[in-house]
Amino acid sequence: MFDLVIRGGTVVTASDTIRCDVGIRGGRITALAEHLGPALDQIDATGLFVLPGGIDSHVHIAQPSGDGIVMADDFESGTRSALHGGNTTVLPFCLQQKGQSLREALAGYHALAEGRCLTDVSFHLIVTDPTPAVLGQELPALVEDGYTSLKVFMTYEGLRLRDDEILATLDAARSTGALVMVHCENEDAIRFLIGKHEEEGRLSPLCHATSRPIAAEREATHRALSLAEIVGVPLVIVHVSNREAMEEIARARMRGIRVAGETCPQYLMLTADDLDRDGWEGAKFVCSPPPRDAASQAACWQGLEQGIFDLYSSDHCPFRFDDPQGKLNPKGTRSFRWVPNGIPGVETRLPILFSEGVMKNRIDINRFVALTATNHAKLYGLYPRKGTIAVGSDADLALWNPRERRVVTNDRLHHGADYTPYEGLEVQGWPVMVLLRGQIAMRDGEEFVRPGAGQYLPRQRSPMAGGSPAAG
Numbered sequence: 223m224f225d226l227v228i229r230g231g232t233v234v235t236a237s238d239t240i241r242c243d244v245g246i247r248g249g250r251i252t253a254l255a256e257h258l259g260p261a262l263d264q265i266d267a268t269g270l271f272v273l274p275g276g277i278d279s280h281v282h283i284a285q286p287s288g289d290g291i292v293m294a295d296d297f298e299s300g301t302r303s304a305l306h307g308g309n310t311t312v313l314p315f316c317l318q319q320k321g322q323s324l325r326e327a328l329a330g331y332h333a334l335a336e337g338r339c340l341t342d343v344s345f346h347l348i349v350t351d352p353t354p355a356v357l358g359q360e361l362p363a364l365v366e367d368g369y370t371s372l373k374v375f376m377t378y379e380g381l382r383l384r385d386d387e388i389l390a391t392l393d394a395a396r397s398t399g400a401l402v403m404v405h406c407e408n409e410d411a412i413r414f415l416i417g418k419h420e421e422e423g424r425l426s427p428l429c430h431a432t433s434r435p436i437a438a439e440r441e442a443t444h445r446a447l448s449l450a451e452i453v454g455v456p457l458v459i460v461h462v463s464n465r466e467a468m469e470e471i472a473r474a475r476m477r478g479i480r481v482a483g484e485t486c487p488q489y490l491m492l493t494a495d496d497l498d499r500d501g502w503e504g505a506k507f508v509c510s511p512p513p514r515d516a517a518s519q520a521a522c523w524q525g526l527e528q529g530i531f532d533l534y535s536s537d538h539c540p541f542r543f544d545d546p547q548g549k550l551n552p553k554g555t556r557s558f559r560w561v562p563n564g565i566p567g568v569e570t571r572l573p574i575l576f577s578e579g580v581m582k583n584r585i586d587i588n589r590f591v592a593l594t595a596t597n598h599a600k601l602y603g604l605y606p607r608k609g610t611i612a613v614g615s616d617a618d619l620a621l622w623n624p625r626e627r628r629v630v631t632n633d634r635l636h637h638g639a640d641y642t643p644y645e646g647l648e649v650q651g652w653p654v655m656v657l658l659r660g661q662i663a664m665r666d667g668e669e670f671v672r673p674g675a676g677q678y679l680p681r682q683r684s685p686m687a688g689g690s691p692a693a694g
Contacts, residue, residue, distance in 0.1 A: 224252065224261035226660055231267025231621065235274070235611050236592035244272060246617040249659035254613060265655070265662075267621055273591055274610055275310025275618035275656060276572050277598035279346075280460060280484065280535035282564065283314045284334050291562050292547040294540035294638035297338040298673045300568065303538075303637040305340045305664050307569035308653030310618035311608055311679065313598075315373060316345040320380065324349075324360045328369070332678070339676030340669070341658065342618075344604070346403065347372040350380070352387050357394035365398040368680025370603050370687075372400055373460070376442045377407035377510065385449060392453040401602070401684040402450075403458040406442035406467065407434060407511060416559055425557040427504030431494040431512035433558070439511050440466040447474040447481060456480035456686045458601070461537050463489045463511040465521035468530045480686055482601055484533035487567055487574045488513050489522045492643060505549040506641055508561045509539065526593060527585055532601065534593040536571040539564025540639040566639040570630055570647075576622065577649035603682035617660035626652045 228244040233254065245253030245261070283300040287293055295303070297314075304312045316331040318324050324347055335343060347364065349356065349372050361372075374391055375381040383391065388404075395402045415433040419425070424432075443459055447470060450457045459471055462485050471483045492513035497504040507513065525531040541562045542548035553560045572594055579585040585593070599609025606615050630647045632640065656664040663671045 224258065226263045226265065227258050227261040228265045228267050228272055228619070228621075229258070231270050231272035233272045233611055234587050234591055236588055236596040239588060244611065244619070246660040249617055249661070251611060251613055251615050251617050254611070269623070270654070271587065271622040271624060272611065273620050273622055274595040275620050275658070276308045277311045277313070277595045277604070277609055278304060278309050278536050278538065278568055278571060279313040279533065279598040279602055280486070280537050281312045281314050281568055282539040285315060285317050286319065287541075287562055290547060290553060291541070291551055294542045294548065294566065296638070297335040297343070298340070299636065299638040300538070301338070301340040301343065301676055302669070303569040303635060305656055305669070306636045306667065308572045308620040308622070308656060309341055309568065310620070310656060310658050311342040311344070311604070312568065313344050313346055313602060315348050317348045318350050320351050322351065324356060324364055328364075335678070337674040340663065340671055340673055341676045342679050343676055344602070344679040344681055345369060348381070349374055349391055350383070352383065352391045357390060361394050361400065362398045365400050365683070370400055370681045370683045371403065373403040373405065375405045376446065377405060377409040377412060379409065382409050385445070388446070388449050389453060392450060392455050395687070396453055396455045399683040399687045401458065401687045402455065403460050404446045405460060406439055406446050408438040408442045411438045411441070420557070420559070425555065426498070427502065427508055427558050427561060428494065428498040430508045430558040430561065431497050434510060434512050436464045436466050436514060436518070439463060440470060443467040443470040447471070447479055450481070451477065451479050456482070458482045458484060458533070460484045460535070461486050461489070461511060462525070462531070463522070464514050464518040468521060468525050471530055482532040482686065483525065483530050484535055485522045485525060485531045486535055486537045487571055488537070488565060488643065490519055490578065491574060491647070493519065496643070502550070505561045506543050507565065507643055508549070508558065508563055509537070509565045510563045523584055526579065531593070532597045534571070534575055536567040537564070538566055538568035540566035540637050542638070542640045544640055565643050566637045567643070569635050569637060570642065570644050573628070573649045573652055574644065574647070576651040581624065581650045601684055601686055603684050604679060617657055619657040620653045621655040622651055623654045624651045626650070626654065628652050
């Protein structure tokens with residue numbers, strides 16, 4: 223007998239769409255067939271899509287963000303928001319601060335997450351201090367322990383690595399089988415433009431966008447891919463905002479470089495004009511790279527449709543707006559320079575793509591599943607345990623009502639921020655139930671699990687990095 227059978231729904235994977243029942247036992251999927259037999263409990267999914275739970279592989283939670291700045295989400299509020307948006311796994315970043323060991327950074331993040339998560343979690347490492355000890359001793363051991371991905375920055379003083387440091391980090395990744403993600407923006411160009419803006423007295427939030435132009439992202443994307451080509455390693459280029467950077471990815475693939483591309487809701491739905499709102503309202507939309515223009519929006523949609531992008535993530539990086547520890551940070555003169563970079567989006571990521579993508583026929587629902595769950599699981603070493611609906615996989619499922627219409631308002635969301643950049647957006651399609659390892663975690667907006675229900679997930683090495691299993 224099954225513990226639970228989900229009956230009569232339309233089951234969707236990255237490759238197939240079928241009407242069948244889903245049988246669950248011991249937290250895993252054990253059968254997919256029509257008219258499954260008796261169960262201790264059952265769910266009628268007639269008229270609903272049964273999808274793999276979303277995996278958001280690019281979120282920032284409880285991350286140190288500078289003097290006097292505090293992120294709006296801890297692990298409880300961040301994973302709660304993810305859950306209500308149809309996600310069952312999130313991959314936050316563990317930031318190594320200068321002079322800190324990776325082990326020390328991880329110990330701190332695990333302490334913050336322990337007993338607080340409502341979804342499963344797994345950490346990426348952010349390497350900011352790539353000493354010989356970090357790259358030669360710590361990283362190999364951590365990869366063996368299941369920390370199989372890391373991120374490097376080409377921008378933000380205090381976080382960015384020089385080209386020689388990037389090369390050394392890529393070389394360490396090559397030898398250990400770790401997968402490297404890169405934030406591509408040219409910091410020297412940005413610092414030059416910030417100085418010019420300040421000389422001219424141009425300090426509004428819009429100047430955040432004009433000080434971080436497309437050319438700065440394009441050049442850094444080309445340089446990151448060139449460095450990867452020199453070392454011979456794959457890369458993930460994260461939060462791509464425009465056609466020019468997309469073209470660099472396409473050209474690199476033509477040269478035989480293994481590269482995955484990622485974009486985010488802000489590059490599909492926002493533009494730089496949003497940073498030009500009255501007063502300081504534009505600060506709500508400050509993130510990096512910044513939203514671009516309508517042509518860049520169209521290009522990013524094409525990237526999702528045509529395969530330039532493998533991943534669609536939120537880059538959830540929440541700060542409160544009406545708060546001196548957030549977007550109103552008083553450091554120095556009121557200037558775009560001091561506005562914390564980042565916007566909330568983990569809860570609205572999936573409804574936006576479902577509504578704007580699937581319901582408007584830009585992508586089919588199988589592509590939706592690939593972009594929001596399956597590709598994340600495959601790329602980051604969680605597949606087939608996560609990211610699909612198959613016998614043996616965890617019963618992490620989201621039931622979607624494609625007919626439900628909802629207007630996005632911050633008072634209905636669950637993050638710690640006091641605003642959403644998508645306020646007033648009408649969407650069609652919403653997750654009405656989420657199951658985590660076969661247990662109903664959320665139904666019609668009501669939670670049925672407590673903080674601590676989420677587990678930490680060690681991961682295998684990425685198939686893209688060509689590695690053997692690291693941890694199960």
